[in-house]
Amino acid sequence: MMKNFFALIKREFGLFFADSTLRSVFLLAPIVYALLFGFVYQKGKVEHLPILVVDLDNTPLSNQLIDMLGENEKLQVVSVRKENVGTSKAMRQMNAVVAVVIPERFEASVLQKRYPELNTYINTTNLLTANMASQGVQTTLGTFSAGINMQGLKKKGMSSEQAAMQYEPFKVNYIRLYNETGNYFTYMWPGVLAVVLQQVLLLGLAVSFAREYENKTLETEFLGRSGSAFSAILIKVLPFWILSVFILAIYYAFHHIFRAPIPSPLLNYAVTTGLFIMATTFLGVFISALLPSALKATQVLMLLATPAFIIGGYSWPLEAMPIGVQWLSSILPLTPFLNAHKVMLFQHGSLADVLPSIIHMCVLVGVYGLLALITVWIKIYQMKKKTREARQAKDSA
Structure with missing residues (x-):
């Protein structure tokens, strides 16, 4: 029995490496995508966003404001116009993200305490760059306004300390935790790698079963020799589990290359990642074995996997989603895995801190494992029944 089991495992590895599509999907795609997204987000911060200034005042004070806008690391003044036309x-x-319009008699109004209004026009086509540019403009204008107010108070005879206290009765300290630099690469890259791993696992299993269906070897060479539904599932998923270790090792090396946060301690990540891989592969086996059409199986698996990152609560809070979407996200292994990964990687949490996510993944492992077991058992039962009926028909003849 064990000899037959290992022979089938060897067969799976042989079929895997003989299939160019499967090799490229499972081994090449994670490396290519990891490098691609790593280089895309490597800089981590968006700087020198182009802004446009319309200076209708052209006074020393308006020029000072323009200089301050240009000195902000997030902004780059690409043009200063003298009229608000076009x-x-x-x-x-x-490609300006923001246009700041300084009104006429700006300096005179400021000096006379008439509180002039500045209009800022924000290009919200890209919300990320729009928010960053808007934040940079607001910070600069706030600093500029505070400086003018303090200068006015000092002209009335107040000292610098008194003027500061008058303008700002208390101080607020903003202390960033976990991702102190606000690095977008640090935040985005781990989530993208998990999405890629889920995609290649599901697609790889779909291709593996599709090959069996196309060659008509699922019943004759695989299910007939595997002995039981449990052995059949284990034979199918074990090569993917082993090869996943290779992919994870590459991901770990890439963390050093791109200077991303290093997962530590590795044992904690081994627990959550192992549960994630198990739940994903069992889901892949269940859908692939349930649908005899390779195309349908691939379509269903990709339909489930494609929106997983968006609805998984990693980049947008689950609480802000409709109940139906929250339910859909809860049946995808990526959702609890990313929740646990985020807490452990960024907040340095322990397994106890992510216990709800671990329980969630264990439930998915059990449910999808049971569904896969039942589906494959039915396939074996139907195969044996068909063989028995054929033998009886032959004997009757």
């Missing part, structure tokens, strides 16, 4: 067109041509 501003929208100019923003499109220069």
Whole structure:
């Protein structure tokens, strides 16, 4: 029995490496995507966003404001215009994210305490760059406004300390935790790698079963020799589990290459990642064995996997989603895995801190494992029944 089991495992590895599609999907795709997304997000911060300034005042004070905007690391003043004509067109041509319009008599109004209004036009086509540019403009304008107010108070005879206390009766300290630099690469890359791993596991299993269906070897060469439904599932998923270790080792090396946060201690990540891989492969076996059409199985698995990152609560809170979407996200292994991964990687949490996510993944492992077991058992039962009926028909003849 064990000899037959290992022979089938050897057969699976042989079929895997003989299939160019399966090799490229499972081994090449994770490396290519990891490098691609690593280089895309490597810089981590968006700096020198182009902004446009319309200066209708052209005074020392307005020029000072323009200089301050240009000194902000997030912003780059690409053009200073003297009239507010064709501003929208100019923003499109220069790919400007923000246009700041300084009104006429700006300096005079400030000095006379008439509180002039500055209009800022924000290009929200890309919300990420729009938010960063808007934050940079707000910070600069806030600093500029505070400086003017303090200068006015000092002209009335107050000292610098008194002027500061008058303008700012208390101080607020903003202390960033976990991702102190606000690095977008640090936040985004681990989630993307998990999505890629889930995709290749599901697609790899779909291709593996599709090959059996196309060659008509699922019943004759695989199920007939595997002995039981449990052995059949184990034979199918074990090569993917072993090869997943190879992919994870590459991911770990890439963390050093791109200077991303290093998962530590590795034992904690081995627990959550192992449960994630088990739940994902069992889901893949269940769908692939349930649907005899390779195309349908692939479509269903990709339909489940594609929106997993968006609805998984990693980049957008689950609480803000409809109940139906929350339910859908809860049946995908990626959701609890990313929740646990985020807490352990960024907040340095322990397994106890992510216990609800671990329980969630254990439930998914049990449910999908049971569904896969039942589905494969039915396949074996139907195969044996068909063989028995054929033998009886032959004997009757």
